Amino acid sequence: MRKSLLVLISILSAVMLLAIACGSDEADPNATDTPAPPNTIAVEDRATEPPPPPTAMPAEDTPVPSAPAGGTVELTIDVNGEALEFTTASLSAAAGSEVVLTFNNSSSVNSHNWALVEAGTKDDVATAGLAAGQDNNWLPSGDARLLSATILIGPGESGQATFTAPAAGDYQFVCTFPGHNFTMFGTFTVN
Numbered sequence: 001m002r003k004s005l006l007v008l009i010s011i012l013s014a015v016m017l018l019a020i021a022c023g024s025d026e027a028d029p030n031a032t033d034t035p036a037p038p039n040t041i042a043v044e045d046r047a048t049e050p051p052p053p054p055t056a057m058p059a060e061d062t063p064v065p066s067a068p069a070g071g072t073v074e075l076t077i078d079v080n081g082e083a084l085e086f087t088t089a090s091l092s093a094a095a096g097s098e099v100v101l102t103f104n105n106s107s108s109v110n111s112h113n114w115a116l117v118e119a120g121t122k123d124d125v126a127t128a129g130l131a132a133g134q135d136n137n138w139l140p141s142g143d144a145r146l147l148s149a150t151i152l153i154g155p156g157e158s159g160q161a162t163f164t165a166p167a168a169g170d171y172q173f174v175c176t177f178p179g180h181n182f183t184m185f186g187t188f189t190v191n
């Protein structure tokens, strides 16, 4: 009888140990469950982080092609009626800016153009334009001194010259219609 009791006790104690062991095993899953939430949070953080870069990429790409280094400058010029002179003798723009110059020729009889040339070359360029003829808008072709120009604009008509403002410095603008260059000119300042 005593031996059987001892066996029972030993069996019970073994069962107790197993129960404790199982209890400790059950504690492990709980231990692994605790770190799990941080992992899911970390995954959520990673999931929310990627979206900003994609949205930031297009935002950086769009300004590059659309916005020139110096921005866009819109200039307007006219003539003083039938006088052979522009309405202003000075224009300016920032270096590298995209210049859109609109020339409104309000004269009722005269044709004009507007040409941007290197400083001190307005008369020489006009002379070269005289040789080029009216079919070429009184403008020489392939002339490095001529930086930009409108076409020949008839009375009451308008035209545009679009160009990137060159390096900082003083330039000239002039009408190269024969004889107009002596009174139709001004200084174009790039700053």
Ligand SMILES: [Cu+2]
Pocket: 084, 111, 112, 113, 175, 176, 177, 180, 184
């Ligand atoms: Cu003119």
